[in-house]
Amino acid sequence: MKFFSTRGKDVVSSAAFAISKGLADDGGLFVPEFFPNVVDDLDKLLDMDYAERACFILSKFLDEYDYDGLLNACKNAYGKFEDADAAPVVKVDDKLSILELFHGPTLAFKDVALTLLPYLLRKGCDIAGVKEEVLILTATSGDTGKAALEGFKNQDGIKIMVFFPSDGVSDMQKLQMCTQEGDNVNVVAVKGNFDDCQTAVKKIFQSQEVRKTLSEKGVVLSSANSINFGRLAPQIAYYFSAYCDLVNAGEISLGDKINFVVPTGNFGNILAGYYAKRMGLPINKLVCASNSNNVLTEFISSGVYDVDREFYKTVSPSMDILVSSNLERLVYELSGRDSTVTERRMNDLKKNGRYSVSSSELKSLGEEFFADYCDEDDCLKTINVFFEEYGYVLDPHTAVAVYVSEKYLEYSKDEKQTVVLSTASPYKFPQTVIEALTDKKYDDAFKCAKMLFEKTAYPVPEQIANLKKKEKRFSTVIEKDDTISAVMSFVDKF
Numbered sequence: 001m002k003f004f005s006t007r008g009k010d011v012v013s014s015a016a017f018a019i020s021k022g023l024a025d026d027g028g029l030f031v032p033e034f035f036p037n038v039v040d041d042l043d044k045l046l047d048m049d050y051a052e053r054a055c056f057i058l059s060k061f062l063d064e065y066d067y068d069g070l071l072n073a074c075k076n077a078y079g080k081f082e083d084a085d086a087a088p089v090v091k092v093d094d095k096l097s098i099l100e101l102f103h104g105p106t107l108a109f110k111d112v113a114l115t116l117l118p119y120l121l122r123k124g125c126d127i128a129g130v131k132e133e134v135l136i137l138t139a140t141s142g143d144t145g146k147a148a149l150e151g152f153k154n155q156d157g158i159k160i161m162v163f164f165p166s167d168g169v170s171d172m173q174k175l176q177m178c179t180q181e182g183d184n185v186n187v188v189a190v191k192g193n194f195d196d197c198q199t200a201v202k203k204i205f206q207s208q209e210v211r212k213t214l215s216e217k218g219v220v221l222s223s224a225n226s227i228n229f230g231r232l233a234p235q236i237a238y239y240f241s242a243y244c245d246l247v248n249a250g251e252i253s254l255g256d257k258i259n260f261v262v263p264t265g266n267f268g269n270i271l272a273g274y275y276a277k278r279m280g281l282p283i284n285k286l287v288c289a290s291n292s293n294n295v296l297t298e299f300i301s302s303g304v305y306d307v308d309r310e311f312y313k314t315v316s317p318s319m320d321i322l323v324s325s326n327l328e329r330l331v332y333e334l335s336g337r338d339s340t341v342t343e344r345r346m347n348d349l350k351k352n353g354r355y356s357v358s359s360s361e362l363k364s365l366g367e368e369f370f371a372d373y374c375d376e377d378d379c380l381k382t383i384n385v386f387f388e389e390y391g392y393v394l395d396p397h398t399a400v401a402v403y404v405s406e407k408y409l410e411y412s413k414d415e416k417q418t419v420v421l422s423t424a425s426p427y428k429f430p431q432t433v434i435e436a437l438t439d440k441k442y443d444d445a446f447k448c449a450k451m452l453f454e455k456t457a458y459p460v461p462e463q464i465a466n467l468k469k470k471e472k473r474f475s476t477v478i479e480k481d482d483t484i485s486a487v488m489s490f491v492d493k494f
């Protein structure tokens with residue numbers, strides 16, 4: 001299957017090339033030539049385990065990867081999750097389930113893709129004939145960084161460098177990254193927010209000069225962000241898996257439509273849901289849940305994307321994003337796959353901080369999506385009430401989604417089964433969760449983790465408990481204009 005750039009000036013012959021490159025040469029994102037329809041295969045998926053389901057879905061796009069190798073890689077990757085299930089569905093109410101995507105090595109949904117991406121990239125480079133050392137540059141709002149570091153640590157022929165906003169991640173997230181082991185990794189804090197990190201990384205990708213210098217040193221760039229199709233593809237699978245689990249549990253019949261509610265930042269997770277729908281999964285609405293950085297709520301309701309607004313630091317830091325990269329892929333589809341229009345809009349965004357879509361595009365946007373947001377107070381309240389009502393502890397990102405799912409149901413009176421995607425363990429944000437549950441503020445993350453255990457009897461994950469004794473290896477803080485030189489000095493070390 002071919003992959004096109006959303007901006008029309010780069011076409012590659014297969015997913016292997018798209019994955020090994022990460023970003024297209026023209027600055028656009030790679031999209032598949034078409035969406036394979038699997039609606040007739042749904043019943044086959046019912047009896048499969050998670051790794052088999054994931055392999056089945058992935059193979060539809062990765063037709064040049066051999067099936068057995070891919071299946072083996074999926075089994076390896078998802079063997080790293082609790083009970084070898086990357087996406088268990090937990091029923092909490094008659095019509096409401098939670099899709100728990102945080103049982104992997106770093107306790108966030110990013111693990112679902114990033115436990116597998118090393119294989120997809122390595123194999124992709126082999127298929128595409130890439131002989132150089134691969135340097136992965138990653139901007140993170142907190143969770144991608146750790147999941148990518150853990151996935152790529154000590155992988156031959158690969159180096160990875162992560163940029164995170166110095167004051168924009170939780171204490172646990174920061175500790176997770178700064179104590180990272182492995183001899184091919186580097187972690188740098190940037191004075192700025194996630195958008196600054198992401199823009200800096202994209203700039204490096206687009207600089208001919210940087211690429212030339214790196215190429216002389218035998219290094220090519222790739223990305224572990226959801227701009228890379230290899231990050232996106234594994235995320236499509238859990239929408240299918242959740243659907244199958246609901247069928248198997250007798251909650252729905254094959255063919256029934258359901259809703260998914262997704263806490264959204266860079267628009268990668270929910271875009272994977274949109275791709276699943278395009279592949280034939282019976283989805284009614286995709287509900288886009290934002291925090292106070294509600295640029296997507298506005299876009300989906302008005303058709304205007306406008307980043308000229310205040311940036312808020314919230315208790316759901318992994319969603320503190322104004323420039324959602326993956327929206328470009330959706331806008332490309334909305335425009336009828338018109339790369340000229342898409343490129344113009346992305347240029348408008350860069351130059352003027354905004355673009356808008358036509359009224360017919362807005363209409364189709366409204367048919368697929370519902371969007372709303374949840375502010376800080378409502379987020380804490382939701383964690384509290386949900387625990388009282390169901391004995392279930394939400395992390396702040398998932399709480400944003402639960403709140404918006406209630407808004408959606410109120411508005412639509414929709415009675416279909418609804419699945420909320422849970423994107424992180426509450427133990428990554430213990431201070432916020434304890435504040436929500438006790439109405440008291442504490443600074444110490446580990447003390448809050450202990451309190452959270454005492455209050456809820458949810459076991460503290462080993463990955464969190466162990467952090468306390470780990471050596472801190474990374475403490476560099478740079479200005480946002482110094483990312484290129486930071487990359488060069490990392491490269492010069494090997």
Ligand SMILES: *Cc1c(COP(=O)(O)O)cnc(C)c1O
Binds near residue numbers: 108109424
């Ligand atoms: C990354 C992340 C999100 C946002 O996902 P996108 O794919 O960027 O929209 C939400 N919640 C958590 C916990 C995350 O780590």
